[in-house]
Amino acid sequence: MSGDAELTAAERAALDALRTEDGSFDATGRVVDPVEVDDERVVEAALRPRRLEEFAGQPKVRDQLSLVLEAARRRGSPPDHVLLSGPPGLGKTTLAMMVASELDRPIRVTSGPAIQHAGDLAALLSSLVEGEVLFLDEIHRMSRSAEEMLYLAMEDFRVDVVVGKGPGATAIPLELPPFTVVGATTRAGLLPAPLRDRFGFTGHLDFYEVADLMTILRRSARLLGVEADDTGIAEIASRSRGTPRIANRLLRRVRDWAQVHGSGLVDEEAAHAALALFDVDAAGLDRLDRAVLEALCRRFGGGPVGLSTLAVAVGEESDTVETVAEPFLVREGFVIRTPRGRAAAPKAWRHLGLSVPRSAMTQDALPLDDDDAPTGRFTS
Incomplete structure (x- = not known):
């Protein structure tokens, strides 16, 4: 059939x-x-603010960027190229969109991994119009050949297009209209010095204070049509790891719980119940964070232990542990990075409800890891 x-x-x-x-x-x-x-x-x-005056937190970067853009606007010329660095979720993309919005110019959005050949970048640059903003997310992941072409484009507003191959190849200079590059990176140290030097303004975004996160959450709740009181907003903000992206995500999950199991109001009770359901504890640690601490304290006696070994113990990739879990754990004093690997601080033992061993009492005296040293030094 x-x-x-x-x-x-x-x-x-x-x-x-x-x-x-x-x-x-x-x-x-x-x-x-x-x-x-x-x-x-x-x-x-939809929750992203459109103007700098709506941007909560990061006052130094906001004021510096506002000055750069206002000066360029008064001169009637494109501003210097802008580099934004910092951990994920802190507002680099939002600020890039604001650059174009404040200048009332169009923006072209792409990312470093999408530009793997110089020809890709040449085609992109040649299609820009005067004053346009080119946003390059994860700019440190561009190919080397594209980086070298970008040097010349950013400094002289031209690219050299090579026609032909071998001895008969000819480089034809192609003039570009003035434009502004806004680069965003979570790993500023991986950018080559020649590329970093071509940015006229560099802003580093740091984690947000709870008060700033509460301001962001109130605005997001208003835009989402969510009824929320200050107790619920404060509880979500305190567990958001200083990151607006996480704060907004948790707000949506608490909203879901309040609509399904509660009265629809995002209050402290709803926040407690929803965040417990989604494995976010009172310190803002999630499943991966607690798995790292459990492995360090219970399996390896507090360490030090190599990154790759730690990643295997929690069933994740090394990059995931290093870029997702570790920054927050180190910043909050749960984990110490040493030349011999990662070690659990006394705070980690206490958070897990374990007695702090005598060896952990001396962990705070261990030398911190040098982020500028060559990679691959941690033993497994």
Whole structure:
């Protein structure tokens, strides 16, 4: 029996609706609406402030960037290239969008991993219009050949297009209109010095204070149409790891709990119950954070232990442990980075409800890791 014969009448009618005149099928009708698939990202984008005066937190970077943009606006010329660095979720992309918004200019968005050949960058640069903002996310992950082309484009507003191969190859200079590059990176130390030097303004974003996160959450709750009181907002802010992206995500999850199990109000009770359900404890530690501390304290006696060994113990990639969990754990004093590996601080033992061993009492005296030293020095 054929496949069509096994279908119900409703299924056969739906299938016929997708069939084209030549007997083939139009698959687009079966594709899930991309807006629904990416609902979280759409909501996150909608919560981004549009102007610098709406941007809560990071007062030094905000004031410095405001000065650079206002001076450029009064001169009637594009501002210097801008480099924004800092951990994920602190607002680098939001500030990049604000640069274009404050200048009332269009913005072109791409990322370092998407530019792996100089030709890709040349095609992108040649299509820019005067005054346009080019946002390069994760700029440290660009290919070396593209980086070298970007040097010249940022400094002289031109690129050299090579035509032909071998001895007969000719470099044709292509003039570019003045534009502004906004680069964002979570690993500023990986940027080559020649590229860093071509940015006229460099801003480093740090983790947010709880008061600033509460301001952000109040605004987000208003935009989302969520009824929230200060106790619920404060509880979410205190567990958000100093990161607005996490704060907004937790607000949406507490909202979900309040709508399903509560009265619809985001209060302290709803925040406690929802965050417990999603494994976010009172210190803001999630499942991965606690797994790292459990491995350090229970399996390795407090360490020191190498990064790769620690990653295997928690079932994650080394990069995930180093870039996702470790910055917050080190900043909050749970983990110490030493030349011999990661070690648990007394605070980690106490957080797990364990007695602090005598060896851990001396961990604070261990020399800290040197981030500028060559990588690969941690033993496994």
